[in-house]
Amino acid sequence: xxxxxxxxxxxxxxxxxxxxxxxxxxxxxxxxxxxxxxxxxxxxxxxxxxxxxxxxxxxxxxxxxxxxxxxxxxxxxxxxxxxxxxxxxxxxxxxxxxxxxxxxxxxxxxxxxxxx
Amino acid sequence: xxxxxxxxxxxxxxxxxxxxxxxxxxxxxxxxxxxxxxxxxxxxxxxxxxxxxxxxxxxxxxxxxxxxxxxxxxxxxxxxxxxxxxxxxxxxxxxxxxxxxxxxxxxxxxxxxx
Numbered sequence: 610x611x612x613x614x615x616x617x618x619x620x621x622x623x624x625x626x627x628x629x630x631x632x633x634x635x636x637x638x639x640x641x642x643x644x645x646x647x648x649x650x651x652x653x654x655x656x657x658x659x660x661x662x663x664x665x666x667x668x669x670x671x672x673x674x675x676x677x678x679x680x681x682x683x684x685x686x687x688x689x690x691x692x693x694x695x696x697x698x699x700x701x702x703x704x705x706x707x708x709x710x711x712x713x714x715x716x717x718x719x720x721x722x723x724x725x
Numbered sequence: 726x727x728x729x730x731x732x733x734x735x736x737x738x739x740x741x742x743x744x745x746x747x748x749x750x751x752x753x754x755x756x757x758x759x760x761x762x763x764x765x766x767x768x769x770x771x772x773x774x775x776x777x778x779x780x781x782x783x784x785x786x787x788x789x790x791x792x793x794x795x796x797x798x799x800x801x802x803x804x805x806x807x808x809x810x811x812x813x814x815x816x817x818x819x820x821x822x823x824x825x826x827x828x829x830x831x832x833x834x835x836x837x838x839x
Contacts (some may be wrong), residue, residue, distance in 0.1 A: 610772070640825050651816065651829045652770075667826075699768045705825060710819035714760065714820070714827060 611636050611704055613717035621723045622692055628687045632702030632718045637682035640705040643675070644716075647698045655700075656686040691722045727752045728809035729830035736834050737836050738807045745792070746802040746833050748817035759800040761791065764832070765813040773815075776800055804835075812837045 612635040622628050633642065641658040656664040656677055664677035679685040689696050702717040728751040738744040748761065761773040776784045776791045782792045792801040804811055817830040 636835075642825075642827075651831050652818075652827075653829075654826055657825070691781070701770060701774075713772055713775055715772055716762070719768040719769055719770070 610713065611638055611706055611715055613702060613715060615702055615720050616715040617698075617720060618718065619723075621720040621725060623725055624693055626692055627690045628686055628692065628722060629686050630700055630702075630712045632685045632687070632717055634683045634704055636706070638706050639682075639712075640703040641679055641685045642703040643677060643685070644701045644703055645698045646701065648721075652701065655687070658687075684703060689722065690720075694724045696721055697724045727754070727821055727828045729817050729819050732835060733819055733833045734831070735759045735834040735836070737838060738804075738811075738823050740837055740839050741806055741811060742806045744807055744835060746804070746817075746835070747813050748766035748802065748819075748830060749801045750798050750800065750819050752798075752819065752821055754821035754823060758820045759791070760818040760820070760827065761789070761800075761802045762818060763811075764816060769836075770816070774802065780800060789839070792802045807835075807837045809839060811839050813815055 614633045616631045643650045643655040644650050646652045654667050655670045656666040658677050658679040660679045674690045699719045701719045705714050730749045758777045759776045763771040773785045774789045776793045788805045790803045814832045816832045818827045
């Protein structure tokens with residue numbers, strides 16, 4: 610299975626600032642995703658990170674608030690812009706290796722964000 | 726659209742006993758995959774087990790087994806010989822054949838008692 614790392618692992622930020630989260634995989638992967646988990650909630654897909662092109666966002670998430678980059682097959686970043694306390698969540702990077710839709714999907718360790 | 730339902734918000738189990746976590750789903754996709762993940766208090770999501778909708782046999786991975794009943798649209802996770810380290814939140818998730826998006830249930834918190 611792919612080994613996924615995320616930086617930072619946690620952060621405490623001030624309202625109105627932005628934070629960029631990095632996701633690094635130890636091998637090339639087909640698909641990369643960003644999920645959000647608000648306190649006490651399940652996971653919600655923010656967007657699919659597409660290599661070399663704009664990410665595909667889910668309903669309720671927009672590029673201006675959550676810009677995403679994926680310059681290659683092993684790396685992606687998610688920026689949480691103009692943060693408010695409602696953005697306090699765990700943000701998780703997720704990957705699928707291979708093109709088979711039956712392939713397992715793995716998650717990074719998450720970034721625990723607190724916005725004051 | 727896909728929907729995952731986990732009706733047990735929390736469960737207690739005695740160490741060394743087995744526990745079954747319920748998961749039902751709804752989908753119009755003819756082919757799909759079902760996943761179970763464990764999330765300890767640290768927040769990481771740990772992949773446990775996968776079941777394809779056309780797999781003939783129930784999936785097993787060590788102490789984890791998936792009781793897949795396709796006609797009833799259920800995919801219950803069985804953890805045998807529970808250990809204190811099994812205390813965590815458990816999520817059932819599903820992915821359809823038409824896209825790569827995982828849909829998650831609300832999760833079940835398992836607490837293992839010594």
